[in-house]
Amino acid sequence: MNGPALRPARLRPADVLRTGASGLRARRTRVVLSALGIALGIATMVAVVGLSTSSRADLLDRLDRLGTNLLTAEAGKNELGQDVQLPKSAVAMVERIGPVQHATATGAVNARVRRSDVVPEELASGVTVQAARPDLLDALGARTSQGSWLDPASERLPTVVLGSVAADRLGITAPGAKILLNDRWYVVTGILAPIDLVPTLDRTALVGFPSAERYLGFDGHPTTVFERSTDASVEAVQQVLARTVNPGNEGSVKVSRPSDALAAKAATDKGLTALMLGLGAVALLVGGVGVANTMVISVLERRAEIGLRRALGATKGAIRLQFLTESLLLSALGGTAGAALGAVATLAFARAQGWTAVVPPWSLAGGLGATLVIGVAAGLYPAVRASRLHPTVALNAS
Known part of the structure; x- marks a missing residue:
């Protein structure tokens, strides 16, 4: 079995x-x-x-914090390779564009920056000078890390606000120090926090338009216009910004959106x-x-x-x-x-x-x-x- x-x-x-x-x-x-x-x-x-x-x-x-609605219009060169000047009324003309909420500008100033008068003039500091309007920080969403920004009173005086990198290069750690712009002493009233949207301003010494014209031989023409508009109208404003900033010569104006880099x-x-x-x-x-x-x-x-x-x-x-x-x-x-x-x-x-x-x-x-x-x-x-x-x-x- x-x-x-x-x-x-x-x-x-x-x-x-x-x-x-x-x-x-x-x-x-x-x-x-x-x-x-x-x-x-x-x-x-x-x-x-x-x-x-x-x-x-x-x-x-x-x-999200900085916004993607900031546009810049920079002066370039004409067909002959010559630098183009934007009109002094460029900001006012941009403000007339309907969707524009805020417009301001900076202008390149031909000035040497030295920490003191014992520094040779030919020794470059790596810091440029820009004329700025009091409303620049509001337009850029920027702020000072120390001291104060330019106001309607200080923009007429020999006062300067340094970008974060510019302050490091000049060895300035706090407001109150003095630096030489050409042969004129300027008092540092503030130091900016890093500006994410426009990092070139971190290496800049910023003075008021009236001060730059009075003490540094600035001609008053802006070189960069900043504007903010509503989010829905950014594309439309971008199309008309160049010819608004420099009518008749819009080909010499470079329009960009800083947030695109980020x-x-x-x-x-x-x-x-x-x-x-x-x-x-x-x-x-x-x-x-x-x-x-x-x-x-x-x-x-x-x-x-x-x-x-x-x-x-x-x-x-x-x-x-x-x-x-x-x-x-x-x-x-x-x-x-x-x-x-x-x-x-x-x-x-x-x-x-x-x-x-x-x-x-x-x-x-x-x-x-x-x-x-x-x-x-x-x-x-x-x-x-x-x-x-x-x-x-x-x-x-x-």
């Missing part, structure tokens, strides 16, 4: 995990080194995505992020090779264990599952550590830069998912190789 057919025992999920983990615990140093390769790859990818996202979010936040920077950051993600993927691939190498060596070293388990009735599927589980656990260990390390690095760097830290959840999930794929790919061959070992051959080889 035939008895019931024997069926191989199936390992429960808990048994599979325990068996796979026991193989890792027996080789802790090798496991740590192999997991480190995976961790570095995942940490790089998570940190790159997190820092790029945080930087872009900060940039877009600044764009938007372009955000787009550039995306391209750099893609490059860095590629480098992170290479690091992850190297880590996967390390895991595969670890698993192959583990199979060679544990042939006696494999032979004994096969002799006691373990199926080929059980052996494959054991080594595949080991590979997955090893990769998951590195992936989890790498995701945590990347998130911590993002938080630390973003805080140091004054950004709001953003770690997209998809980057963490994607990183962990990539480690599982790497774990399967790296452990598949060693697992199949282990399952194909014949019990007798494996025991004799030991």
